[in-house]
Amino acid sequence: MTALARRLRQPIPGAQPRLRFEMPPEHEDDVAAAEGGPDTRFGAPGPRMSSQHPLYVGFMGTVGVGIALLVYWIGSNTTQLILWIVTALFIALGLEPVVRWLEGKNVPRAAGIFVSVATLTVGVASFFATLIPTIVQQVTQIVQQAPRWIQEFIDSDFFRTVDSQFGVRDRITQEVEKFVNNPEAMGGIFGGVVGFGTTVANGLFGALIVLxxxxxxxxxxxxxxxxxxxxxxxxxxxxxxxxxxxxxxSVGNYVIGQAVVALVNATFAFIVMTIAGVPFAVLLAFVVALLAFIPLVGGVIAGLIVTLIALTAGWQTALAYAVCYFAYLQFEAYFISPRIMQKAVAVPGAVAVISVIAGGSLLGVLGALIAIPTAAAIMLLVKEIFIARQDKH
Incomplete structure (x- = not known):
């Protein structure tokens, strides 16, 4: 070893190792017993108060109620933080099988984590990068075409007939002038814009925290x-x-499997929408992918939404898309999903539907996403603990 190498291996003068919080040895009490019998480092134990003593029962009951109230207060005031934590934990459990698979390929865990999270971040960024310009473009088209639509409606025979009988034009003019001259109404518009900006900022901050x-x-x-x-x-x-x-x-396999099923679903929907001529195919494909993450009902909801939008291009277009997409849902349920999700959780249909509805009611979309893994975990615990214990008696 050269002198330079030996010099580099020597610690920096005055440097100290970083302090880490380590767990106590697993057999600490066994070591103490082997050395000198019972552990008497804190003195000989004195007589204990009976658990049936009224003072003990009253004190512990009061402490329990106080802790329960404290937990409720903390939970009610940190709901957003709890949602962020649950979302991040759900994502981490979903990416853990990928990281393990990369570790099996001799990839360091740190590099596997970076690759997994970077891929997820790129996917989410691509979603918003496609979604936001599409929304801006469509809203701009609506704003540009709105005056023409209004003028065509005003020039129609129907509006002229209604206006001659009820004076609708004068009434609309009065209401518009009243709204413009009302400071509270204009302040409400400004407040809505500010509120929208605050919501966007909070969403970006939440995404950063979750990441x-x-x-x-x-x-x-x-x-x-x-x-x-x-x-x-x-x-x-x-x-x-x-x-x-x-x-x-099981949770990790479910998340990855559901992501693959949603990707296949959205790809098929995009191909059918492109062939059938459904408007906004790219935007609707992202909507289908997002809804397909919700098990059982997500694909049906996505199909209904896209079919209704396809009606703007004609009932023939809507019918063609509906037939192809709902036929694919049947194919997915019997051929694609069972093969992709064979290593994931298995939950009865009735339990899955009830879990999704309950989770959506409690936590919205996040609750619907984690409902089936949670139900599977509860069923596994009941099977392996409660039922196993009952079978022994």
Missing amino acids: VLSLYFLAAMPSMKKWGYRLAPRSRRARVAALSEEITG
């Missing part, structure tokens, strides 16, 4: 699991670890 949390969750996933398993009693730790790995693996 950062997803990175941290992915990087710390092995440590988080290890810490979680240590919270369980040692005698049940192996069983808890096995159940947790099965649940997290």
Whole structure:
């Protein structure tokens, strides 16, 4: 080894290793018992108060109620943060199988995390990069064509007949003048614009927070699991670890499988819309992909929305698209989805529908997305713990 290499390997003078929060040894009490019997580092234990003592019961009951109220207050005042955390954890669990697969290909975990998150970020950015210009273009066309539509309506025989009987033109002129001269109405418009800008800013901030949390969750996933398993009693730790790995693996496979199904669904819808001549095909394809993430009902809702928009191009176009797309949904349900989701969770249809409705009612789109993995995790716990215990009696 050269002198330069030896010099580089020496620590910097005065440098200290970074402090890390480490777990205590797993068999610390066994070591203490082997060395000198019971652990007496904190003195001999004194007599304990009976758990049936009125003072003990009253005190612990009061503490329990206080903790419950504190948890409720914290939860009610940090709802947005909790949603961000749940979203980031859901994304991290979905990307974890990809990171593991890359690790199996001798890719370092840090590089696998970077590749996975970068791919997801590029996909989301592409969605908004396509969505926002399309919306601006369509809104601009509507604004440009609106005066012509209004003038054609005013010149129509129907409007002239109604105006001659009820004086609609004079009434509209009065209302427009009243609205323009009303400071509160104009302030409401300004407030709406400001509110829209605030919503956009909050959305971008939330997306950044979710992205950062997803990175941290992915990087710390092995440590988080290890810490979680240590919270369980040692005698049940192996069983808890096995159940947790099965649940997290099923959730990750479900997220990836649902993403692939949504991508195939949106690609087919875009091809059919392009051939049939449905307007706004690119924008509607993104809408189909987003709705296809919602299991069971998402594809049906997407089909109905696109069919209604296709009516603007003619009933023949709408009928052709509806026949092709809903036929594809049947093909997807019996051939594509079972093969893609064969390693994911399996939930009965009735439970899945109820879970999606309940999750959507509680947490909106996010609740509908995580409803089926949550239901599958609950069913697995019931099967492996409660039913297994009942079978022993």
